Structure formats: structure tokens, C-alpha cells
Amino acid sequence: MNIDCYCVLGIDREYDLTAVALLNAMDLAGVNRAVIAPVDRYLAVDNKVGNDFIAQQARAFPKRFIASCCANPWYGKVAIQEFQRAVKNGARMLVMHPFLQGYLANDEIIWPLLEVASLEQVPVYFHTGQPGNSTPWQLVDLAERFPELDLIMGHSGTTDFWFDVVDAAKASPNIYLESSLARPFSFPERVQILGKQRVIMGSYAPINQLIFEWEQMRLALSPDALEPILGENLRRLLEKRGAL
Amino acid sequence: MIVDAHTHIGLEIEGFDQQGLNIYGVMDTSGGEYFRNYTQLGIDACFTFASQAFYLDSVAHAENEALAKLNQRYPARIYAWGTVSLAWNVQRLRSEIRYAIQDLKLYGLKFVPICQGISLTNPGFDIVAQEAIDLGVPITTHDGSPEYCSAIQVAYYARKYPRLRVLSAHGGLRELWPDLIEAVRSLPNLYICLSGPTQWGIQSLYDALGPEKLLFGSDGGCGPAAITTAYLRRIERLRAPAAHKDMILGENALRFITN
Numbered sequence: 095m096n097i098d099c100y101c102v103l104g105i106d107r108e109y110d111l112t113a114v115a116l117l118n119a120m121d122l123a124g125v126n127r128a129v130i131a132p133v134d135r136y137l138a139v140d141n142k143v144g145n146d147f148i149a150q151q152a153r154a155f156p157k158r159f160i161a162s163c164c165a166n167p168w169y170g171k172v173a174i175q176e177f178q179r180a181v182k183n184g185a186r187m188l189v190m191h192p193f194l195q196g197y198l199a200n201d202e203i204i205w206p207l208l209e210v211a212s213l214e215q216v217p218v219y220f221h222t223g224q225p226g227n228s229t230p231w232q233l234v235d236l237a238e239r240f241p242e243l244d245l246i247m248g249h250s251g252t253t254d255f256w257f258d259v260v261d262a263a264k265a266s267p268n269i270y271l272e273s274s275l276a277r278p279f280s281f282p283e284r285v286q287i288l289g290k291q292r293v294i295m296g297s298y299a300p301i302n303q304l305i306f307e308w309e310q311m312r313l314a315l316s317p318d319a320l321e322p323i324l325g326e327n328l329r330r331l332l333e334k335r336g337a338l
Numbered sequence: 339m340i341v342d343a344h345t346h347i348g349l350e351i352e353g354f355d356q357q358g359l360n361i362y363g364v365m366d367t368s369g370g371e372y373f374r375n376y377t378q379l380g381i382d383a384c385f386t387f388a389s390q391a392f393y394l395d396s397v398a399h400a401e402n403e404a405l406a407k408l409n410q411r412y413p414a415r416i417y418a419w420g421t422v423s424l425a426w427n428v429q430r431l432r433s434e435i436r437y438a439i440q441d442l443k444l445y446g447l448k449f450v451p452i453c454q455g456i457s458l459t460n461p462g463f464d465i466v467a468q469e470a471i472d473l474g475v476p477i478t479t480h481d482g483s484p485e486y487c488s489a490i491q492v493a494y495y496a497r498k499y500p501r502l503r504v505l506s507a508h509g510g511l512r513e514l515w516p517d518l519i520e521a522v523r524s525l526p527n528l529y530i531c532l533s534g535p536t537q538w539g540i541q542s543l544y545d546a547l548g549p550e551k552l553l554f555g556s557d558g559g560c561g562p563a564a565i566t567t568a569y570l571r572r573i574e575r576l577r578a579p580a581a582h583k584d585m586i587l588g589e590n591a592l593r594f595i596t597n
Binding site: 108223224225226249252253254275277278279298300301302303306310313314 | 452482483484485511512513534536537538539561562564565568571572575
């Protein structure tokens with residue numbers, strides 16, 4: 095099963111992806127399912143509005159879309175409650191964006207939220223690559239603090255932290271590299287060092303064109319790495335709470 | 339006519355022995371291989387930059403000379419640019435710039451402040467600007483990388499020197515391209531090479547600015563050909579008339595370099 099780890103659904107100042115357009119692109123690219131995430135506005139504020147929209151879209155296309163959710167840790171207990179509510183509504187992945195949400199990735203402000211995510215067996219996707227706020231080694235700090243939690247390194251530290259990625263992932267077995275924004279040719283070597291179980295395909299549509307990104311990744315990977323990276327690794331994490 | 343406005347080459351440098359693989363995990367290419375690869379990709383000409391000198395200022399002089407030889411070997415196909423170290427004293431900085439441009443006939447000066455370890459706001463870049471203006475050549479600099487060369491730092495550098503033609507070498511990379519929109523609109527001397535933004539970023543830059551100041555570039559040459567094909571395909575997929583794509587793919591670069 096091919097699963098795209100990160101597609102942003104909705105129309106807002108920097109996004110314009112509808113469900114129909116996403117499904118069309120998935121069909122053309124041979125992608126069975128996609129994890130859908132809310133637009134930036136809802137990652138930062140109004141988390142509930144974003145989560146409800148994503149849950150509704152996932153319910154409308156239950157065989158194709160998998161809901162993620164967001165909760166800005168600055169909301170404290172309210173963020174935890176919102177995360178738990180979203181999970182009850184079907185969310186299978188928590189999205190954190192330290193730069194947009196305003197904290198350092200390993201700041202103690204997010205620990206309570208991650209504790210709950212760990213208990214709920216929900217993987218956490220971190221947007222990474224923004225200097226200061228969200229770097230691979232900050233993710234390692236979290237991974238060591240929460241060894242039972244699966245952390246997905248969104249964008250694999252792209253752009254300026256691509257040198258850090260392999261050592262960071264080697265340091266923490268519960269970190270997975272997500273491919274969007276990174277250049278596909280960088281992955282064969284990473285797979286060779288880390289193993290094919292540690293890389294996850296994501297397109298970050300519509301920031302990137304889904305079809306193009308999938309084509310590029312398929313060209314870059316060896317045949318034996320396609321199945322795990324293009325879907326099975328992510329499925330394994332998402333199904334810790336039960337079959338999709 | 340397709341011109342890749344951002345390539346690097348790993349040439350043999352006198353007095354320097356490259357051991358093993360380069361930062362992309364491949365062996366450096368010879369001039370002949372580099373040229374053959376680009377010909378196969380359908381690229382007619384390249385802006386060609388150094389590779390080692392951005393890490394080792396001690397090889398900058400020799401690498402500039404190697405680039406000059408490449409220029410002579412492939413005239414009108416290779417537009418080689420030199421570099422200098424901003425850590426040098428003022429006298430050496432001025433003299434190396436003049437040597438690179440006047441004696442070696444290089445087309446401009448390329449910088450990677452994040453690798454060279456010096457911010458664009460370092461006084462050395464004032465010397466660079468003065469000399470480049472005087473010699474009538476452009477500069478291009480890596481961008482999109484805080485803290486030494488974010489897109490907006492490049493923009494303010496261009497604003498400080500309105501007579502200096504500045505090519506922002508990665509269009510702000512994945513995250514910082516929005517900083518360039520207003521800057522490029524308001525600064526006649528600032529141009530963008532598109533080797534860096536996402537498809538959305540490239541489209542947004544085009545939609546906001548039109549084609550005139552956008553140059554196709556890949557940052558390829560030292561790594562796999564896929565680096566270059568990916569950016570060629572991004573321009574193919576741009577929602578723009580064919581005439582505008584032709585401008586972005588090559589005409590703008592030629593006008594920029596032969597200005």
C-alpha cells in the first residue's frame with residue numbers, strides 16, 4: 095500500500111488543495127492513501143476548527159484519507175484535551191510545527207502533549223529544518239526523552255540540516271525520516287546506513303506537486319526499498335492503534 | 339537555449355589532492371565529464387562555480403585558475419565565476435578579485451557565506467561590492483540560510499549597492515523565498531536563481547514578479563544528474579506561457595551574464 099505521509103488539505107493564504115484535486119493526483123501517482131493535515135493557520139491557532147475539518151474530510155473518504163491532528167502546546171491542558179478529542183475522532187498522527195507554533199522543538203512546554211501521544215500510540219510528525227526552532231538534534235533530545243514515541247522528522251531537516259540527519263537518526267531508533275522537501279537522491283545512502291525501515295515518503299502537497307514528488311522518489315529508490323518507504327513503514331506506525 | 343545558472347564543478351586543482359567522495363557522496367567530475375553530462379541533459383550553457391574554495395580559502399586562487407582554463411576550453415558554453423575568501427585582508431581581497439576578473443576573465447564572483455563562515459554583512463563584502471561595481475561584474479551568493487545569508491540579507495545587500503548586480507543563488511530555498519518577492523520587485527539590481535524553492539514557491543515568484551528576473555538553475559554538476567533534471571522539470575511544470583519559460587530557462591541568464 096502506498097501512503098503519502100503529508101498532504102495539506104484546505105484553502106488558505108498559502109494552500110489551495112481540495113479533496114477532489116488531491117484524490118485525482120493520488121490516482122495519477124498510484125498513491126492509495128494520504129495522511130491529511132490542516133493548513134498553517136490551524137496549526138498555529140484555532141486547532142479545533144482545523145481538526146474538525148480534517149476529520150470530516152477523512153470520514154468522507156475513509157478508504158483514501160487518514161486524519162492527522164494538531165494542538166498548539168501553548169494552550170496547555172486545552173491542547174491535550176483537543177488532541178485526545180481529535181484522536182477519538184479518528185486522527186492517527188499528531189503534527190507539530192515548532193516554528194509556526196512558537197517554541198523550541200525540545201522545549202518542556204510540549205512534553206505533556208508528547209506523554210499523552212506516547213500513551214495513545216500516536217506518531218508525532220515534526221516539521222524540521224528551521225534553524226533554532228526545529229532541528230534534527232532537538233528531535234533526538236525528544237526521542238531520548240520519549241523512547242516509546244515514534245517521531246517523524248518532517249522534511250528530514252531540509253534545507254540546512256541535511257548533514258545532521260543521518261547521525262541524528264542513528265542516535266535514536268524511534269526517529270523516522272520523512273522525505274518531503276529533501277532531495278530524493280539523498281535517500282539511497284541514508285537507507286543504506288539506517289535501513290529501509292527508517293524512511294517515509296511524503297510529498298507535502300500542495301507545496302510540492304504530489305505526482306512529481308512520487309515520480310522522483312520512485313526513480314531514486316532501489317526496488318527493494320520501494321514498498322517499505324512508500325507506505326509500509328508509515329502504515330506500521332499508524333496501525334499501532336489498530337488497523338487503518 | 340537552456341542555461342543552467344547555478345552549477346558547481348570539482349576540477350583538478352593544482353596543489354590540492356581531493357581524497358575520496360565529495361559532499362554529495364560522488365567523485366568529483368572532470369571538465370569533460372561535466373560538459374558531457376550537461377550536453378546529454380540538453381543544457382547549452384552553464385554558470386559554473388567552484389566547489390572546494392568555499393571550504394578551503396587556501397585553494398581559491400588555484401581553483402579560480404582551473405575555472406579560467408575551463409572557460410577557455412568551452413567558450414560560450416561555460417560561464418565560469420571565481421571566488422575569494424572574505425577572511426583575507428583588504429589588499430589581498432582586492433588583488434585576487436582583480437586577478438580573477440581582469441586576468442582570468444571570469445564572469446563574476448560567487449559566494450557561499452554559510453560555508454565560508456562569514457556573514458554577508460561582514461565588511462569584506464563591502465570590498466567585494468566596490469570591486470565588482472568597478473569591474474562591471476555581477477556577484478551571486480548562496481541564500482536561504484540563516485544566519486549568514488538568508489534571503490532578506492541578500493536583499494539588503496543588493497539595496498546597499500544599487501549599482502551591483504546580485505543574483506540570489508537559491509531563490510530563498512524551501513522556506514525563505516517569500517522574502518524575495520518585494521525585494522526583487524523594488525530593486526532593479528536583484529535577480530533570482532530558482533534552484534531551491536518548492537514548486538509552489540517557484541510558481542508564486544513567477545506569479546508575483548513575472549519572468550524577467552527569474553533564472554533557471556539547478557545547483558547540479560557535482561552530484562547526480564537527477565539534481566538538474568528535477569529543476570528542469572519544475573520549470574516545465576510552471577504555469578506560464580512558453581515564451582516566458584524560454585526567458586527563464588536561458589534568455590534571462592544570457593542577458594544577465596552578457597550585460
